[in-house]
Amino acid sequence: MEPRIERTLISEVQIKQRVRELADDISRDYKGKIPTLVSILKGGIIFLTDLMRDLTVLHEIDFMSVSSYDSGMETTGVVRILADLSRNIEGKDVIIVEDIVDSGLTLDYIRHILLARHPRSLKICTLLDKKARRLVEVPIDYIGFEIPNEFVIGYGLDYQEKYRNLPYVAIMVPNE
Numbered sequence: 001m002e003p004r005i006e007r008t009l010i011s012e013v014q015i016k017q018r019v020r021e022l023a024d025d026i027s028r029d030y031k032g033k034i035p036t037l038v039s040i041l042k043g044g045i046i047f048l049t050d051l052m053r054d055l056t057v058l059h060e061i062d063f064m065s066v067s068s069y070d071s072g073m074e075t076t077g078v079v080r081i082l083a084d085l086s087r088n089i090e091g092k093d094v095i096i097v098e099d100i101v102d103s104g105l106t107l108d109y110i111r112h113i114l115l116a117r118h119p120r121s122l123k124i125c126t127l128l129d130k131k132a133r134r135l136v137e138v139p140i141d142y143i144g145f146e147i148p149n150e151f152v153i154g155y156g157l158d159y160q161e162k163y164r165n166l167p168y169v170a171i172m173v174p175n176e
């Protein structure tokens with residue numbers, strides 16, 4: 001049986017509007033610079049592609065793939081690099097673009113790896129922030145929405161690799 005969608009948490013319209021606002025903030029903060037947006041696969045891609053189309057500054061994109069979840073709903077605490085960036089970020093202004101920050105373990109790990117490569121600056125932008133679940137403090141510069149401690153799907157976020165295509169963010173009830 002498929003899991004149930006309990007209710008829409010953030011609508012397509014709300015996401016669109018907030019992504020535009022975040023893009024405006026980033027465009028203002030990076031005026032005259034050419035930031036590299038690093039998207040964390042796979043969840044971050046939809047947010048990245050919407051965000052970049054709303055940016056008014058020149059920018060580059062790159063991807064990194066890590067795994068922190070064992071395709072279920074519980075964090076394993078294990079973070080592995082599955083695919084690394086394609087280019088050197090030394091001296092670059094880097095913005096990590098994430099779908100969601102939950103425990104913060106993944107982001108903390110990625111942040112330290114990227115800082116060791118000596119970017120000129122490193123900021124973090126996440127669409128969703130599940131603050132109540134935080135295990136490590138990570139500095140987040142741009143936050144789309146703070147959300148409650150619920151498992152969410154849609155707009156890039158998956159449950160067992162599915163539902164990433166939903167244009168909204170929904171709360172999911174797993175099957176017992």
Ligand code: IMP
Nearest residue numbers: 043101102103104105106151152157158
């Ligand atoms: P963290 O290391 O606990 O912060 O987990 C970050 C990653 O866990 C995210 O990039 C997502 O891939 C996944 N994740 C965390 N919470 C959810 C959720 O509610 N729905 C779907 N994926 C989630």
